[in-house]
Amino acid sequence: MAVRIGDSEEDSIVAEINITPLTDIFLVLLIIFMISSSAMLEGGLNVKLPSAKSSAVAQNSAGNPIYVTINKEGQILVDKETTDEKSLSQSIKAALAKSSEKIVVIRGDESIFLGKAVKIMDAARxxxxxxxAIATQPSK
Structure with a gap:
């Protein structure tokens, strides 16, 4: 928006910048960043969680739980870092040392065998x- 100042014969123009649209854009970008960053905390593998009719929601106020994820191919991740069954206990121990709370959440694909989940529970103990805890999704 240009404004003419004074009655001088020279046409002096003062440019004004309207920052309202810029503020709107920054707020929208902030909201998008907040939503996408919370989705990134979930994990790196595409895992189809088993469903359950009833579940207890783990409330965690002081720190974040350690996520142990197993996909349908049997790949194991401890907080987004790939590991194998032999070094699983050491990987969980290292992750628990960094966490203030000693909570382990197992996120396993619904097609994995129960034996693998039991091995992870033993390694976590x-x-x-x-x-x-075992992560599930609500049944439909």
Missing amino acids: DAGAEKI
């Missing part, structure tokens, strides 16, 4: 986990 050996590593010093105080609580172990």
Whole structure:
């Protein structure tokens, strides 16, 4: 928007910048960033969680739980870092050392065998986990 100042014969123009649209854009970008960053915390693997009719929601106020993820191919991740069954206990122990709460959440694809989940629970207990949870999705 240009404004003419004074009655001088020279046409002096003062340019004004309207920052309202810029503020709107920055607020929209902030909202998009907040939504996408919370989705990134979930994990790196595409895992189809088993469904359950009833579940207890783990409330965690002081820190973040350690996520152990197993996909349908049997690949194991401890907080987004790939590991194998032999070094699983050491990986969980290292992750628990960085966390203020000793909670391990197992995110396993619904097609994995129960034996693999039990091995992860044993490794988590050996590593010093105080609580172990299994992630599910609500049944339809």
